[in-house]
Amino acid sequence: MPMSGPEDHVIKSEHTVNGPEYGLVKLTPQVVDIVREYGPGAIAGSFPDNRPPPSIKFGIGDVVAVSIFEAAAGGLFIPAEAGVRPGNFVSLPNQNVDSAGFITVPYAGAIKADGRTPSEIQQDIVKAIGNRAIEPQVVVSLITQNTSLISVLGEVNAPTRLTANAAGERVLDVISRAGGPKGQGWETWVTLERKGKRATVPFGALVYQPSNNVWVHPGDTIYVYREPQIFLAFGASGAQGQFPFDMWKINMAQAMAKAGGLLDAQAEPSGVYVYRREPRELAERLGVDCSKYVGPTVPIVYNADFRDPAAYFLATKFDMRDKDVLFAANAATVDTAKFLQFVRVVIATANDTIVTANNAQILKITSRQ
Known part of the structure; x- marks a missing residue:
């Protein structure tokens, strides 16, 4: 008989003809808790x-400023006849960290700057000029950050x-x-x-x-x-097709409501499924035998039994993922109803043929009279 998808007992048998093998996992509180650990919050x-x-470190191309302080005039950088000054210090011209990763400081030479912090560079400069300057102190600052x-x-x-x-x-x-x-x-x-x-x-x-x-x-x-998140709904739900989340996450119960719920005269409440691929590690934790699967992901079919009232609580904790497929299987009686409807159509067609033949015979007799 025609149908919108696989029968409930076929899905639960885990038998497939042409497609990949899949693992069937029944929704339980333990399963829901494990799946939530592997959500999109990665x-x-x-x-x-x-x-x-x-700490931010200097890199090749950064522009660096160096200021050198001395305890008194008459030292290496501050002459004795300096006169009125704002302080006993000298500011060197700004310079780039060169392609070799160095800056140049008078009387200290080339100082390694690439991959180092300001305090590390300051210590090297003080060490290099310590015997020539008067109690030197150095401040190294980043002027333009390019790395x-x-x-x-x-x-x-x-x-x-x-x-x-x-x-x-x-x-x-x-x-x-x-x-x-x-x-x-x-x-x-x-x-x-x-x-x-x-x-x-x-x-x-x-x-x-x-x-x-x-x-x-x-x-x-x-x-x-x-990238708008969507899920797809098929089978014995009130509506089939592609549905947007319209929020950053929705659970299985919300997805069922978006798809119009289960059709009272058609759906099998114990045969509601979510199709998705899961990481191999998660599939193993769910008890799926992964030896027959190749690759980092495993096809998983989650089954919710809504004949159990508690399943609705589980559905509110089971988050849907982008591109999930929600499928509601038909009840077994649906095929019987379709068959009986087919029989009625056949009988009605036969009756129509007999009635038409009888009417033609009556018309023929009437015309002769």
């Missing part, structure tokens, strides 16, 4: 170090490269400095890339789950883009 898991970023930068790209109001803040900033702080996201928050995704490693979360995960709002380090790249 930045906190990918970058677990929650310490503030390291410790953070790139913010994509769907923000002012894509740019920002200088790293010495006090440290988190992801939301940096996005705010770039003008904030252009689109609606629930349609926005944020990718953080650091040293070849990346993680992506919905923008809402940064706002509502503070653990994802991690510290940003110099050299990081933040990419903001818009």
Whole structure:
């Protein structure tokens, strides 16, 4: 008989003819808790170090200023006849950290600056001129920052490269400095890339789950883009098709409501399924035999039994993911009803043929009379 998808008993048999093998997982409180650990809030898991970023270090191309102080006039930099001065110090001309990573200080020579903090450079200069200057003190400061930068790209109001803040900033702080996201928050995704490693979360995960709002380090790249999240509904639901989340996350119960709920005269309440691919590690924790699967992800079919009243509580805790497929199977009696309807159509067609023949015979007899 015609139908909108596989029968309930076929899905539960885990038998497939042409498609990939899949694992069937029944929704239980334990399953829901395990799945929630692998939600889209992946930045906190990918970058677990929650310490503030390291101190900003100079790099090749940065513009540096050096000021040297002496305890009294008549030393190496401050002549005895200096007269009235604002202080016993001299400011050297600003200079770039050269391609070899050095700056030049008179009487101290070339000082390594690349990859070092101001205090480390100051100590080297003091050590180099300590025997010639009068109790020297040195202040090294960054004038133009050309290397410790953070790139913010994509769907923000002012894509740019920002200088790293010495006090440290988190992801939301940096996005705010770039003008904030252009689109609606629930349609926005944020990718953080650091040293070849990346993680992506919905923008809402940064706002509502503070653990994802991690510290940003110099050299990081933040990419903001818009991609509306959707799920697809098929089978014995009130409506079939593609439905947008219209929020940064929805649960299974909300998705069922968006799709019009289950059809009272058609749906099998124990045969509601969510199709998705899960990481192999998660599939193993769910008790799925992964030996027959190849690749980092495993096809999983989650089954909710809504004949059990408690299943609705589980559905409110089971979050949908982007591109999930929600399928409601037909009840077994639907095929019987379709068959009986087919029989009625056949009988009615036969009756119509007999009636038409009888009417033709009557018309023929009448015409002869």
